[in-house]
């Protein structure tokens with residue numbers, strides 16, 4: 001599974017513990033993998049879908065993946081990612097990054113996160129015996145900080161924005177030589193999140209859903225889900241990827257604004273304070289890739305307002321589903337689009353994730 005990183009400038013690099021971007025400054029990507037379908041029998045975790053090869057995942061896995069897909073009214077399915085071992089879908093990507101860090105003999109890692117990726121990386125780093133330093137922006141939920149520290153990681157709270165947090169983490173990586181377990185910069189994260197797509201395809205009995213409604217901050221789930229279906233398409237297993245409707249908060253919507261303006265790169269925005277803290281990313285580094293993935297899927301970007309997020313959160317709770325506010329944004333978008341009679345959600349199966357647990361952050 002360990003294949004070279006690629007940059008758009010043409011450079012490629014065998015992964016090493018200290019490599020997180022190209023010498024030209026560009027982002028590293030991975031070529032599409034050759035998915036084998038059907039997945040391996042035996043076991044129930046996301047690792048059934050991956051050809052893990054030389055990745056030492058067996059000692060650190062928590063059985064991530066295999067989250068329930070439940071059917072609600074009218075062809076809408078909810079995927080309960082909050083039932084993941086550390087309470088969010090970030091486990092799918094974090095376990096791959098930490099296994100990679102171990103394969104590269106890293107003894108220290110650094111990550112930056114608005115919370116859930118940090119908790120996930122801290123948990124897997126603990127299992128791997130790798131010292132972890134997690135940078136979070138001021139204002140991150142106390143319960144997430146408590147969890148990160150509980151797993152033995154060192155927490156640095158950065159006074160400033162999510163972007164300032166990333167800058168501080170990158171500076172620490174440069175000075176310490178630690179592995180940068182970044183869900184934004186390290187494309188191996190998407191090798192984990194792509195299993196979200198492969199699992200849905202299997203849970204639907206080998207049917208491609210009409211629409212995936214997905215939250216979009218740094219786009220790890222959008223890029224992973226698109227990748228999973230794109231690999232199935234490249235392997236000739238399916239002939240189309242589902243339409244991706246990517247959801248942002250009205251108060252922080254650089255991607256939705258770029259989409260509406262027809263730009264292929266987002267411009268940084270000045271974020272407002274939104275309930276959806278997990279997707280409040282003012283300047284998403286992989287913005288052009290996220291826009292391209294949604295375009296390839298014939299999808300769209302939509303935004304949801306604070307009242308819609310709060311109402312969706314309450315509606316989910318009334319159905320027995322306790323999510324963090326960010327975890328309600330996809331459901332909020334489905335409710336709104338349905339009420340409007342939008343063609344984006346008419347006809348066929350819709351799948352929306354409930355990404356994060358309400359036990360970690362509530363309204």
Ligand SMILES: Cc1ncc(COP(=O)(O)O)c(C=O)c1O
Nearest residue numbers: 116217218219220221278355356
């Ligand atoms: C609960 C929750 N939902 C959605 C997201 C958005 O994730 P992405 O970076 O994939 O856009 C996050 C990111 O932290 C999250 O914690």
Ligand SMILES: [Zn+2]
Nearest residue numbers: 007009022024
């Ligand atoms: Zn380059």
